[in-house]
Amino acid sequence: MGVLDGKVVLVTGGGNGIGKETALLAAREGARVVVNDLGGSLTGADEGSAGPAETVVRQIRTAGGEAVSNSDSVADYRAVAGMVTQALDTFGRLDVVINPAGILRDVMFHKMSEADWDAVIAVHLRGSFNVARAAIEHFRDKEDGAFVLFTSTSGLIGNIGQANYAAAKMGICGLSRILAMEGARKSIRSNVIAPFAWTRMLESIPVKDEASAERVRRMQAGMRADQVAQLAVALGADSARHVSGQIFGVRGNEVVLFDQPRPVRSIAALEGWTPQSLLDTCLPAMKSDFFDLSASADVFPYDPI
Numbered sequence: 001m002g003v004l005d006g007k008v009v010l011v012t013g014g015g016n017g018i019g020k021e022t023a024l025l026a027a028r029e030g031a032r033v034v035v036n037d038l039g040g041s042l043t044g045a046d047e048g049s050a051g052p053a054e055t056v057v058r059q060i061r062t063a064g065g066e067a068v069s070n071s072d073s074v075a076d077y078r079a080v081a082g083m084v085t086q087a088l089d090t091f092g093r094l095d096v097v098i099n100p101a102g103i104l105r106d107v108m109f110h111k112m113s114e115a116d117w118d119a120v121i122a123v124h125l126r127g128s129f130n131v132a133r134a135a136i137e138h139f140r141d142k143e144d145g146a147f148v149l150f151t152s153t154s155g156l157i158g159n160i161g162q163a164n165y166a167a168a169k170m171g172i173c174g175l176s177r178i179l180a181m182e183g184a185r186k187s188i189r190s191n192v193i194a195p196f197a198w199t200r201m202l203e204s205i206p207v208k209d210e211a212s213a214e215r216v217r218r219m220q221a222g223m224r225a226d227q228v229a230q231l232a233v234a235l236g237a238d239s240a241r242h243v244s245g246q247i248f249g250v251r252g253n254e255v256v257l258f259d260q261p262r263p264v265r266s267i268a269a270l271e272g273w274t275p276q277s278l279l280d281t282c283l284p285a286m287k288s289d290f291f292d293l294s295a296s297a298d299v300f301p302y303d304p305i
Contacts, residue, residue, distance in 0.1 A: 002030030003237040008091040010083055012036045012074050012131060013101030015052025018150075018195055021229035022098055023056050027065035029233055032091045035060070036070040036083055036101070066091070074101045074127035081134045094138055096236035098148040099131045100195070109163040117164045124168035128175055132190070136179075139188045146236045147190040149176050151247060153296035156194055156258060160295065169194075173247060177260075180245030189244035191235050194258065195228040196251035196304065222252045222304030231255060252304030265289045 009026045013019030015037030023035045035056045039049035053069035060067040068090050072079035087094040103123045105116040128149050139145025154162045155169035172192060179190035198220045228250045234240055249256035267282050 002028065003239065004096070004233060005030035007031045007095040007236065008034070008087050008093050009096040009098060009236060010034045010036065010087055010094060010131070010135070012083075012097075012099045012127070014056055015039055018100045018197055018225045018228045018232070019098075020052075020056050021224075021226040022100065022232045023067070024059060025226070025229045025233050026096075026098070026236070027060040027063065027067060029237075031096070031236075032066040033057075033060060033068075034070055034083060034087045034090070034094075035067055036072065036074070038073050038101075039071055073123075074099070074130055075122040077130045077134070080127075080130040083131075084134045084138065088138070093142075094135060095144065096146045096148070097131050097135050098232050098236065099128055100150045100232070101127055102150070104162075104165060106161045106165070108161055112163060120164035121168050124165070125171040125175075128172045132175065132179055136183075136188070139183070140186050143186045143188075145183075145188045146240070147176065147179055147188075148232050148235045149190065149192045151176075151192040151194045153194050153196075153249065153299070156247070157294065157296045157299050173260075176247075177245055184244065187241065189235075189241065191243060191246045191248065193228065193231060193235075194247065194249040194256075195225075196223045196249065196300070197225045197228045198223055219304070224252075227252060251300065254305045 004026055007030070009031040011019055011023040011026065011033060014023040014033075014035035019037065023033050027033050035053045037053040037056070039052045050069065050071035053071050057067040057069040068086065070083050070086060072082060074080055084094055101123065103120060105120050107116055132147055132149075135145065135147075149172050151172050152165065152169040153159070155166040155173070158166065176190040176192045179188070183189060231248060231250050235243060247258040247260060249258060265286055267285055269277060269282070273282060
Protein backbone atom coordinates (compact mmCIF):
# COMPACT_ATOMS: atom_id res chain seq x y z
CA MET A 1 0.00 0.00 0.00
CA GLY A 2 1.30 3.44 -0.94
CA VAL A 3 0.12 6.94 -0.07
CA LEU A 4 -0.96 7.52 -3.69
CA ASP A 5 -2.69 4.19 -4.34
CA GLY A 6 -5.32 4.55 -7.06
CA LYS A 7 -4.33 8.09 -7.99
CA VAL A 8 -3.16 9.50 -11.31
CA VAL A 9 -0.38 12.06 -11.15
CA LEU A 10 0.97 14.42 -13.78
CA VAL A 11 4.62 15.32 -13.14
CA THR A 12 6.19 17.99 -15.33
CA GLY A 13 9.93 18.22 -15.76
CA GLY A 14 9.84 14.52 -14.99
CA GLY A 15 12.87 13.52 -17.02
CA ASN A 16 15.53 14.95 -14.71
CA GLY A 17 16.25 16.10 -11.19
CA ILE A 18 13.36 16.68 -8.81
CA GLY A 19 10.76 15.83 -11.44
CA LYS A 20 12.35 12.49 -12.21
CA GLU A 21 12.66 11.51 -8.55
CA THR A 22 9.07 12.62 -7.94
CA ALA A 23 7.72 10.58 -10.84
CA LEU A 24 9.60 7.47 -9.72
CA LEU A 25 8.50 7.88 -6.10
CA ALA A 26 4.87 8.57 -7.06
CA ALA A 27 4.83 5.31 -8.99
CA ARG A 28 6.37 3.41 -6.06
CA GLU A 29 3.66 4.91 -3.85
CA GLY A 30 0.95 3.44 -6.06
CA ALA A 31 0.18 6.20 -8.58
CA ARG A 32 -0.13 5.90 -12.31
CA VAL A 33 2.01 8.65 -13.75
CA VAL A 34 2.07 10.92 -16.77
CA VAL A 35 5.74 11.85 -17.05
CA ASN A 36 6.19 15.12 -18.91
CA ASP A 37 9.55 16.50 -19.94
CA LEU A 38 10.45 18.65 -22.93
CA GLY A 39 13.90 17.11 -22.90
CA GLY A 40 15.53 20.47 -23.54
CA SER A 41 18.61 22.18 -22.20
CA LEU A 42 18.83 24.07 -18.91
CA THR A 43 18.24 27.37 -20.74
CA GLY A 44 15.33 26.05 -22.81
CA ALA A 45 17.07 27.20 -25.97
CA ASP A 46 16.82 23.97 -27.98
CA GLU A 47 13.90 21.95 -29.33
CA GLY A 48 14.14 19.17 -26.79
CA SER A 49 13.82 15.41 -26.97
CA ALA A 50 11.33 12.74 -25.93
CA GLY A 51 14.18 10.65 -24.54
CA PRO A 52 14.30 11.77 -20.88
CA ALA A 53 10.57 11.28 -20.24
CA GLU A 54 10.53 7.93 -22.02
CA THR A 55 13.54 6.74 -20.01
CA VAL A 56 11.74 7.46 -16.74
CA VAL A 57 8.59 5.74 -18.00
CA ARG A 58 10.63 2.64 -18.82
CA GLN A 59 12.06 2.66 -15.29
CA ILE A 60 8.58 2.85 -13.80
CA ARG A 61 7.26 0.04 -16.01
CA THR A 62 10.28 -2.14 -15.30
CA ALA A 63 9.53 -1.78 -11.60
CA GLY A 64 5.94 -2.89 -12.20
CA GLY A 65 4.26 0.51 -12.33
CA GLU A 66 2.11 2.24 -14.93
CA ALA A 67 3.21 5.37 -16.75
CA VAL A 68 3.08 7.19 -20.06
CA SER A 69 5.39 9.85 -21.41
CA ASN A 70 4.78 13.32 -22.78
CA SER A 71 7.42 15.62 -24.27
CA ASP A 72 5.48 18.85 -24.76
CA SER A 73 6.31 22.25 -23.24
CA VAL A 74 4.56 23.54 -20.12
CA ALA A 75 4.80 27.01 -21.68
CA ASP A 76 2.25 26.00 -24.34
CA TYR A 77 -1.29 26.04 -22.95
CA ARG A 78 -2.77 23.78 -25.65
CA ALA A 79 0.03 21.30 -25.08
CA VAL A 80 -0.64 21.30 -21.33
CA ALA A 81 -4.35 20.80 -21.94
CA GLY A 82 -3.27 17.81 -23.99
CA MET A 83 -1.39 16.42 -20.98
CA VAL A 84 -4.58 16.49 -18.94
CA THR A 85 -6.49 14.86 -21.79
CA GLN A 86 -3.76 12.23 -22.06
CA ALA A 87 -4.15 11.40 -18.37
CA LEU A 88 -7.92 11.12 -18.69
CA ASP A 89 -7.80 9.09 -21.91
CA THR A 90 -5.11 6.74 -20.65
CA PHE A 91 -6.00 6.30 -16.99
CA GLY A 92 -9.54 7.69 -16.72
CA ARG A 93 -8.76 10.36 -14.13
CA LEU A 94 -6.30 12.95 -12.85
CA ASP A 95 -5.81 13.61 -9.14
CA VAL A 96 -2.53 15.43 -8.59
CA VAL A 97 -0.43 17.88 -10.62
CA ILE A 98 3.20 18.30 -9.56
CA ASN A 99 5.02 21.00 -11.52
CA PRO A 100 8.80 21.30 -10.99
CA ALA A 101 9.55 21.95 -14.70
CA GLY A 102 11.93 24.86 -15.09
CA ILE A 103 14.78 26.59 -16.86
CA LEU A 104 17.41 29.14 -15.87
CA ARG A 105 18.81 32.14 -17.69
CA ASP A 106 20.85 33.85 -15.01
CA VAL A 107 22.28 37.29 -15.76
CA MET A 108 22.59 40.60 -13.93
CA PHE A 109 19.44 42.64 -14.48
CA HIS A 110 21.20 45.50 -16.27
CA LYS A 111 22.38 42.95 -18.85
CA MET A 112 19.16 40.92 -19.08
CA SER A 113 17.52 40.71 -22.49
CA GLU A 114 13.80 40.56 -23.16
CA ALA A 115 14.32 37.01 -24.40
CA ASP A 116 15.95 35.98 -21.11
CA TRP A 117 13.08 37.51 -19.15
CA ASP A 118 10.29 36.15 -21.35
CA ALA A 119 11.64 32.60 -21.54
CA VAL A 120 11.90 32.18 -17.75
CA ILE A 121 8.51 33.78 -17.08
CA ALA A 122 6.95 31.60 -19.78
CA VAL A 123 8.18 28.31 -18.35
CA HIS A 124 7.81 29.03 -14.63
CA LEU A 125 4.92 31.46 -14.14
CA ARG A 126 2.97 30.91 -17.35
CA GLY A 127 3.73 27.20 -17.08
CA SER A 128 2.27 27.09 -13.57
CA PHE A 129 -0.83 28.91 -14.81
CA ASN A 130 -1.10 26.47 -17.70
CA VAL A 131 -0.98 23.29 -15.63
CA ALA A 132 -3.36 24.69 -13.01
CA ARG A 133 -5.85 26.10 -15.50
CA ALA A 134 -5.84 22.95 -17.62
CA ALA A 135 -6.65 20.75 -14.61
CA ILE A 136 -8.84 22.98 -12.44
CA GLU A 137 -12.21 22.30 -14.09
CA HIS A 138 -11.66 18.54 -13.87
CA PHE A 139 -10.77 18.93 -10.20
CA ARG A 140 -13.84 21.08 -9.58
CA ASP A 141 -16.13 18.60 -11.31
CA LYS A 142 -14.98 15.75 -9.10
CA GLU A 143 -14.52 18.00 -6.05
CA ASP A 144 -11.02 16.79 -5.34
CA GLY A 145 -7.50 17.55 -6.52
CA ALA A 146 -4.07 18.72 -5.47
CA PHE A 147 -1.53 21.08 -7.00
CA VAL A 148 2.10 21.00 -5.90
CA LEU A 149 3.86 23.97 -7.48
CA PHE A 150 7.46 25.07 -7.06
CA THR A 151 8.86 28.37 -5.83
CA SER A 152 12.43 29.27 -4.87
CA THR A 153 14.31 31.11 -2.17
CA SER A 154 15.61 33.20 -5.08
CA GLY A 155 12.21 34.88 -4.85
CA LEU A 156 11.38 34.38 -1.19
CA ILE A 157 14.75 35.71 -0.04
CA GLY A 158 16.80 36.68 -3.08
CA ASN A 159 19.81 35.73 -5.19
CA ILE A 160 21.83 38.09 -7.35
CA GLY A 161 21.56 37.49 -11.08
CA GLN A 162 18.11 35.89 -10.96
CA ALA A 163 15.60 38.73 -11.33
CA ASN A 164 13.61 36.83 -13.98
CA TYR A 165 13.59 33.60 -11.98
CA ALA A 166 12.79 35.35 -8.69
CA ALA A 167 9.89 37.31 -10.19
CA ALA A 168 8.37 34.16 -11.69
CA LYS A 169 8.79 32.17 -8.49
CA MET A 170 7.14 34.84 -6.34
CA GLY A 171 4.27 34.98 -8.80
CA ILE A 172 3.79 31.24 -8.32
CA CYS A 173 3.35 31.80 -4.57
CA GLY A 174 0.53 34.23 -5.26
CA LEU A 175 -1.06 31.88 -7.77
CA SER A 176 -0.95 28.96 -5.36
CA ARG A 177 -2.46 31.03 -2.56
CA ILE A 178 -5.48 31.97 -4.66
CA LEU A 179 -5.87 28.43 -5.99
CA ALA A 180 -6.00 27.25 -2.38
CA MET A 181 -8.50 29.90 -1.31
CA GLU A 182 -10.81 29.49 -4.30
CA GLY A 183 -10.52 25.71 -4.27
CA ALA A 184 -11.26 25.14 -0.59
CA ARG A 185 -15.02 24.64 -1.06
CA LYS A 186 -14.35 22.03 -3.75
CA SER A 187 -11.67 20.18 -1.78
CA ILE A 188 -8.95 21.43 -4.11
CA ARG A 189 -5.68 22.26 -2.45
CA SER A 190 -2.49 23.93 -3.59
CA ASN A 191 0.91 24.24 -1.96
CA VAL A 192 4.37 25.30 -3.07
CA ILE A 193 7.82 23.93 -2.36
CA ALA A 194 11.08 25.85 -2.41
CA PRO A 195 13.59 23.07 -3.09
CA PHE A 196 17.23 22.88 -2.11
CA ALA A 197 18.67 20.08 -4.24
CA TRP A 198 21.69 19.36 -6.37
CA THR A 199 20.26 19.23 -9.88
CA ARG A 200 21.47 20.50 -13.23
CA MET A 201 20.13 23.93 -12.23
CA LEU A 202 22.66 24.13 -9.41
CA GLU A 203 25.36 22.65 -11.61
CA SER A 204 25.33 25.97 -13.44
CA ILE A 205 26.71 27.75 -10.34
CA PRO A 206 30.23 29.00 -11.15
CA VAL A 207 33.03 27.59 -9.00
CA LYS A 208 35.55 30.41 -8.60
CA ASP A 209 37.75 29.22 -5.74
CA GLU A 210 38.35 26.35 -3.31
CA ALA A 211 35.82 27.74 -0.82
CA SER A 212 33.04 27.68 -3.41
CA ALA A 213 34.18 24.24 -4.58
CA GLU A 214 33.88 22.94 -1.03
CA ARG A 215 30.42 24.47 -0.72
CA VAL A 216 29.39 22.71 -3.92
CA ARG A 217 30.65 19.38 -2.57
CA ARG A 218 28.55 19.82 0.58
CA MET A 219 25.50 20.68 -1.49
CA GLN A 220 25.95 17.61 -3.69
CA ALA A 221 26.20 15.32 -0.69
CA GLY A 222 23.58 16.91 1.54
CA MET A 223 20.78 18.18 -0.70
CA ARG A 224 19.38 15.54 -3.04
CA ALA A 225 16.45 15.65 -5.43
CA ASP A 226 14.91 12.50 -3.93
CA GLN A 227 14.60 14.28 -0.57
CA VAL A 228 12.44 16.98 -2.17
CA ALA A 229 10.33 14.33 -3.91
CA GLN A 230 9.20 12.93 -0.55
CA LEU A 231 7.26 16.10 0.33
CA ALA A 232 5.98 16.61 -3.21
CA VAL A 233 4.41 13.16 -3.15
CA ALA A 234 3.15 13.49 0.42
CA LEU A 235 1.26 16.70 -0.43
CA GLY A 236 -0.71 14.78 -3.06
CA ALA A 237 -1.92 12.15 -0.60
CA ASP A 238 -5.42 12.05 0.85
CA SER A 239 -3.89 12.30 4.32
CA ALA A 240 -2.71 15.82 3.38
CA ARG A 241 -6.19 17.14 2.61
CA HIS A 242 -5.88 19.58 5.52
CA VAL A 243 -2.72 21.16 4.06
CA SER A 244 -3.30 23.96 1.57
CA GLY A 245 -2.04 27.45 0.81
CA GLN A 246 1.35 26.80 2.41
CA ILE A 247 4.93 27.52 1.36
CA PHE A 248 7.43 24.81 2.26
CA GLY A 249 11.14 24.37 1.81
CA VAL A 250 13.07 21.12 1.68
CA ARG A 251 16.78 21.23 2.45
CA GLY A 252 18.34 17.82 2.88
CA ASN A 253 16.36 16.09 5.63
CA GLU A 254 14.93 19.40 6.88
CA VAL A 255 11.41 20.56 6.02
CA VAL A 256 10.87 24.31 6.41
CA LEU A 257 7.54 26.11 6.70
CA PHE A 258 7.97 29.67 5.43
CA ASP A 259 6.00 32.61 6.68
CA GLN A 260 3.92 34.68 4.28
CA PRO A 261 3.77 38.48 4.04
CA ARG A 262 1.78 39.95 6.90
CA PRO A 263 2.01 43.42 8.51
CA VAL A 264 5.17 43.86 10.56
CA ARG A 265 4.64 47.37 11.91
CA SER A 266 2.20 50.22 11.37
CA ILE A 267 2.64 53.92 12.14
CA ALA A 268 -0.15 56.46 11.69
CA ALA A 269 -0.16 60.25 11.59
CA LEU A 270 -3.56 61.67 12.48
CA GLU A 271 -2.89 64.81 10.49
CA GLY A 272 -1.71 62.77 7.50
CA TRP A 273 1.77 62.28 6.09
CA THR A 274 3.87 64.52 3.90
CA PRO A 275 7.02 63.44 2.09
CA GLN A 276 9.12 65.32 4.66
CA SER A 277 7.36 63.90 7.71
CA LEU A 278 7.67 60.41 6.27
CA LEU A 279 11.40 60.99 5.89
CA ASP A 280 11.73 62.55 9.34
CA THR A 281 9.51 60.26 11.37
CA CYS A 282 7.92 57.24 9.70
CA LEU A 283 10.82 55.64 7.87
CA PRO A 284 13.35 56.13 10.71
CA ALA A 285 10.89 54.60 13.17
CA MET A 286 10.46 51.56 10.95
CA LYS A 287 14.15 51.14 10.21
CA SER A 288 14.81 48.56 12.91
CA ASP A 289 12.19 46.31 11.30
CA PHE A 290 13.51 46.62 7.74
CA PHE A 291 14.71 43.45 6.03
CA ASP A 292 18.33 43.47 4.96
CA LEU A 293 19.67 42.47 1.54
CA SER A 294 20.87 39.02 2.55
CA ALA A 295 20.88 36.33 -0.12
CA SER A 296 19.49 32.83 0.30
CA ALA A 297 22.88 31.42 1.35
CA ASP A 298 23.11 34.03 4.13
CA VAL A 299 19.75 33.02 5.57
CA PHE A 300 20.67 29.32 5.36
CA PRO A 301 24.40 29.43 6.17
CA TYR A 302 24.57 26.00 7.83
CA ASP A 303 25.20 22.66 6.19
CA PRO A 304 22.17 20.56 5.20
CA ILE A 305 20.85 18.33 7.93
